[in-house]
Amino acid sequence: MKQVLLLIATEHNKKAAKKIAISLLKKKLAACISLKDIYSIYEWEGKIEEVYEVQIIIKSKPELKNALVVFLKNKISYDIPQIIYKEFNSENKYTNWVNKSCL
Numbered sequence: 820m821k822q823v824l825l826l827i828a829t830e831h832n833k834k835a836a837k838k839i840a841i842s843l844l845k846k847k848l849a850a851c852i853s854l855k856d857i858y859s860i861y862e863w864e865g866k867i868e869e870v871y872e873v874q875i876i877i878k879s880k881p882e883l884k885n886a887l888v889v890f891l892k893n894k895i896s897y898d899i900p901q902i903i904y905k906e907f908n909s910e911n912k913y914t915n916w917v918n919k920s921c922l
Contacts, residue, residue: 821914824884826877826904828891829859836873839894843877848887850920851878880921881906 830836833854840852853876860869879887884904891902909917 821909821911821918822881822906823909823914823917824877824879824881824887824904824906826879826884826887826891826902828875828877828895828903829857829872829897829901830875831870831872831896833873835896836875839875839891842894843887843890846890847920847922848883848890849877849879850917852876878917880918883921 828839830839833856836854840849840854843849843852855874855876857872857874858869859872860867862868877887888902888904891900895902
């Protein structure tokens with residue numbers, strides 16, 4: 820079984836998230852990006868914030884992790900962007916497709 824990188828980030832609206840997703844695909848840094856509307860509650864600068872955001876779920880090759888993190892840090896609009904990631908085992912045919920779709 821091979822591994823796939825799953826990276827999750829958030830952006831403030833769908834237009835910005837879609838722009839990031841398309842850019843990632845064009846640069847071959849990701850095989851697939853899913854965008855999901857979410858409602859987040861968190862503390863920021865001493866206040867409880869409640870906001871609608873867009874979750875960006877990126878499927879890529881593990882060796883592209885550093886390039887993806889640098890790209891997202893430069894593109895996401897938040898002062899402190901959420902960028903979390905983990906490598907997961909994946910079914911071989913899916914992993915092969917991810918590997919062919921990325922750099």
